[in-house]
Amino acid sequence: AIAVTLAAEVTDARVIAIDLSPAALDVARYNAARHSVADRVTFWNGDLLTPLLNASALLTNLSRDADITICANLPYGTTAEWQALSPSITNYEPRIAIDGGEDGLDPYRRFLNQLTVLLSRQPQHLTVYFEIDPRRETALTALVQQVLPTWRTTIHHDLAGHARILAM
Numbered sequence: 381a382i383a384v385t386l387a388a389e390v391t392d393a394r395v396i397a398i399d400l401s402p403a404a405l406d407v408a409r410y411n412a413a414r415h416s417v418a419d420r421v422t423f424w425n426g427d428l429l430t431p432l433l434n435a436s437a438l439l440t441n442l443s444r445d446a447d448i449t450i451c452a453n454l455p456y457g458t459t460a461e462w463q464a465l466s467p468s469i470t471n472y473e474p475r476i477a478i479d480g481g482e483d484g485l486d487p488y489r490r491f492l493n494q495l496t497v498l499l500s501r502q503p504q505h506l507t508v509y510f511e512i513d514p515r516r517e518t519a520l521t522a523l524v525q526q527v528l529p530t531w532r533t534t535i536h537h538d539l540a541g542h543a544r545i546l547a548m
Contacts (some may be wrong), residue, residue, distance in 0.1 A: 382451050385407060387417035395421045400476065400490070428454075433501075445504045450495075451484040452489040455480040456513040464534050485523060486515050492527040510546045517543040524548055 381533050383397035394415075405423045412418040424431035425528075455478050462470070462479040469478075480487050488510070501505065510519055521533050528548070536545035 381406070381411070383421055384411045384415055384417060386451065387412065387420045388415050390473060393420065396419055396424060396432065397428055398428070400425070401474065427496055428452075428491045433494060433497055448507070450506070450508045452491060452508070453511040454491060456484045456487075456511075456516055458482060458484040460508050483519065484513060485519060486519060488523060489527075492524065496527065501522045508548050510548075512543060512546050514542040514544065517546070522548055 381397045382443040387395045388392060388505070397405065397408055399408070401461050402425055405425055408421075409418065409423055412421045412423075424435075427435075455476065457478045457480055459479050459482055461484070462475060495508070507529070510520070519534060521535070524531060531548050534547045535543045537548060
C-alpha cells in the first residue's frame with residue numbers, strides 16, 4: 381500500500397517495493413495496476429534492504445545527486461504483545477508482520493545495519509521514514525543515534541497526537 385500510494389501521489393517518482401512475502405507483493409502488483417502506476421513500481425521479494433544491496437547495477441547507475449526516500453513499515457510489536465493478541469488477529473496476520481522480537485526493535489536493528497552498508501556504497505541524499513509504535517519512540521530514537529550518530533531524527537505525530545513516524 382505504501383509503494384502504490386507513493387507512486388500515485390508523487391507522479392515523477394520511481395518506486396521500488398520490497399517485501400518478504402510473495403503474497404503481499406502479488407496484492408501490491410494488483411493494486412499498482414488498478415491505480416495505473418505499475419509502470420513506475422518495481423517489486424522485489426526479499427528481506428528489508430537486501431534486494432537493494434544486491435542490485436549493484438542499480439546503485440552504480442544512480443546519480444550521486446539522486447534523492448532517495450525509504451519508507452518502511454517494519455514489525456514493531458514485541459513477542460509478548462504478539463502472544464497476547466486475539467486469535468481474530470493471529471489467525472489472519474502473519475507473525476513476521478507484527479512480532480519485532482523481545483523489545484520490538486529487532487527489524488529496526490537489522491534495517492539500520494543494512495542501511496550503513498548502503499550508505500557506504502552510495503552516499504547520496506537519503507531520507508528514511510519509519511512507521512513506529514509510540515511506546516518505542518525513545519528506544520528507537522536512541523538506537524538510530526547509536527548506529528548513525530550524525531543523523532538527526534524527527535518525530536511526526538498522528539491525528540490523535542501519538543508519535544507515529546520517525547524521520548531521519
